[in-house]
Amino acid sequence: MDWFQALILALIQGLTEFLPISSSAHLILPSEVLGWPDQGLAFDVAVHLGTLLAVMAYYRRDIGAMLGGAGQAVAQQKMNEDLRLGLLVVLATIPAVVFGFLGDDWIERELRSALVIAVTTLVFGGLLWLADVYGTRSKPLTQLGIAGALLIGFAQALALIPGTSRSGITITAALALGFRREEAARFSFLLSIPVILGAGLLKTKDLIELQxxxxxxxxxxxxxVSAVTAYLTIVFFIRLLERVGMLPFVVYRLALGIALLVWLA
Known part of the structure; x- marks a missing residue:
């Protein structure tokens, strides 16, 4: 991989990690369509570190509030909303951890293909549109409970399949449960922090072992590049969300999925 390819792949990672269009799909496509070499484990760790830093920087107040809420709960021996949100993030992370541990190797071996990406891009793009159109978009995040967090968590586990989009499927689940767009995105992005951190640590361990x-x-x-691009993308996405909704991303997913099927035909 040369410097130009590294720059393009880092831009792709930063642009697509938090948009509901699947970063894994877009990182696989250059090798599938253009014949580029696989970016390798070390570069994968680097760009995910960049996106992790971006989302932690953007939601630094939420992270600080959740940590402060934990300390306050210990001191007061009483649950509070900040700690409750943090616990729901942890709870919703568990399904992805379990399914990732059980099936990640098989998914990497069997499902990293342009055909799988084309199908999942179309299917989950359609589900995103349905959730955005028919969801009530009325609930604040304070109304999220254990059952809702688990449902979003199981939806996140589906993002192990390339082309699904981790942010896309979790936002879809939150919208289907009736949460406001910005609140759905907020929980989705907070949920990405332990997932990206855990995946990065595992890949770092593999990298050290492979030497x-x-x-x-x-x-x-x-x-x-991925950190700066991801931060700006989050800012852009949150500001755009309430005005235009999910339709531009749905249209993009449908166009990409159809283009891939035509290319494969």
Missing amino acids: VPVDWGLMALGAA
């Missing part, structure tokens, strides 16, 4: 040579310049480029 492969690392081009630190490319890694730094990937982390920096």
Whole structure:
């Protein structure tokens, strides 16, 4: 992988990690369609570190409030809303951890293909549109309970399949439960923090065990570009969300899915 390819892949990661269009699909497509070499484990770790830093920076107040809420709950021996939200994030993370542990190797081996991406892009794009149109979009996040968090968590586990989109499927589930668009995106992005962190730690462990040579310049480029791009993308997405909804992303997913099926035909 050369510097140009690294730059493009880092931009793709930053642009697509938090938009409901699937970052994994877009990172697979350059190798499937253009014949680019696989970006490798080290670069994967670098760009995910970048997107993790971006979402933590954007939601730093929420993270601080949840940590502060935990300390306050211990001191007062009483549950509070900030701690409750943090616990729901942890609870909703569990299904993805379990299914990732059980099926990640099989998914990597059997489902990383343009055909799978085309189908999941179309199917889950359609579900996103239905949830956005028919969801009541009335509930604040304070109304999220254990059952709702688990449902969103199981939806997130489906994002292990390339083309599903982790943010897309969790926002879809939250919208279907009646939550407001911005609240659905907020919970989805908070939910991404432990998932990206956990995946990054596992990949770092694999990288250390493999003892492969690392081009630190490319890694730094990937982390920096993906971090800046992801932060700006989150800002753009949140500001756009209430005005235009999910339709532009649904249209993009449908166009991409159809284009891939035509290319495969």
